Amino acid sequence: MLTAAAITFAVVFLAELVDTSGLVTLVLSTRFPARWVLIGVFAGMAVHVVVAVAAGSLVALLPTRPLEAILAVVFLVGAVLLLRGDDDDDEPDIGDTPATIWSVVATSFGVTVLSEFADPTQIITATMAARYESPLAVGIGALLALWAVSAIAVFGGNRVARVVPVRWITRATAAILVVLAVLSAVDAIRG
Numbered sequence: 343m344l345t346a347a348a349i350t351f352a353v354v355f356l357a358e359l360v361d362t363s364g365l366v367t368l369v370l371s372t373r374f375p376a377r378w379v380l381i382g383v384f385a386g387m388a389v390h391v392v393v394a395v396a397a398g399s400l401v402a403l404l405p406t407r408p409l410e411a412i413l414a415v416v417f418l419v420g421a422v423l424l425l426r427g428d429d430d431d432d433e434p435d436i437g438d439t440p441a442t443i444w445s446v447v448a449t450s451f452g453v454t455v456l457s458e459f460a461d462p463t464q465i466i467t468a469t470m471a472a473r474y475e476s477p478l479a480v481g482i483g484a485l486l487a488l489w490a491v492s493a494i495a496v497f498g499g500n501r502v503a504r505v506v507p508v509r510w511i512t513r514a515t516a517a518i519l520v521v522l523a524v525l526s527a528v529d530a531i532r533g
Contacts, residue, residue, distance in 0.1 A: 346474035350467070350483030353518050357463045358491040366457050367450075367495040374446045376496045382450025383496075387488040390458040391467060395481040398471025409472065410530035416469045417523035421516040463488065466519070473526065 370379045402409065458464055467484040471477045 343476045343479040346470070346476045347479040347483035347486075350470045350474075350480045351487045353466055353470070353487075353522075354463050354484045355487035355491060356514055356518070357466055358488055359494075361461065361463060366453055367492050370450050370453065371496040374450070375443075378443050378446040379450045380492065380496055382447040382452075383454045383492045384489055385447070386451045386454025386458065387492065388485060389455055390461075390464055391481050391485045391488065394464045394467035394484065395471045395477045398468035398473075398480070399477045401468065401472040402475070402477075407530050410526045413469055413473050414523045414526035414530060416465065417519045417526060419465075421519035421523070425513070425516045473522070 367379065367383050370383070401412065404412070463484070467480065470484070471480045474480055
């Protein structure tokens with residue numbers, strides 16, 4: 343269980359670091375109080391993870407050999423999406439300045455849910471939930487990773503990108519996904 347949570351945390355953390363959703367969180371935190379933005383973003387990420395883990399748990403019901411083959415393909419697709427720099431996210435417009443604390447939280451929540459829907463990290467989380475027999479561990483690992491990156495986006499901003507080039511993070515994440523794809527393909531062949 344701990345292994346599944348740790349692997350999920352590492353992969354989702356790296357994938358989310360290079361995702362444009364962090365930029366949305368950064369923009370929100372420059373316009374509104376950080377703590378209220380984080381509450382909305384954290385709630386949105388929780389919804390994102392629940393949906394992904396539920397989808398992955400349904401996929402996990404497939405017979406083992408086809409499941410492993412599907413997972414190998416999905417991990418490879420995730421690597422390709424990251425490497426190609428999928429900028430087609432169509433991030434939602436933040437809109438006018440909310441007037442109350444609850445409107446800041448609601449705006450942050452809504453923007454997060456919309457920007458994360460069918461995002462590479464959601465696909466990765468669903469795939470990890472299907473791969474490992476511990477959806478709770480995968481959910482915890484993914485949620486902690488998403489929350490950590492959101493906190494970095496709010497409090498660290500562009501400093502991380504100055505220290506570690508985004509292309510290195512992208513390549514490292516893609517390499518991990520390729521390794522997971524190979525492991526899944528080997529499991530499918532051994533079936």
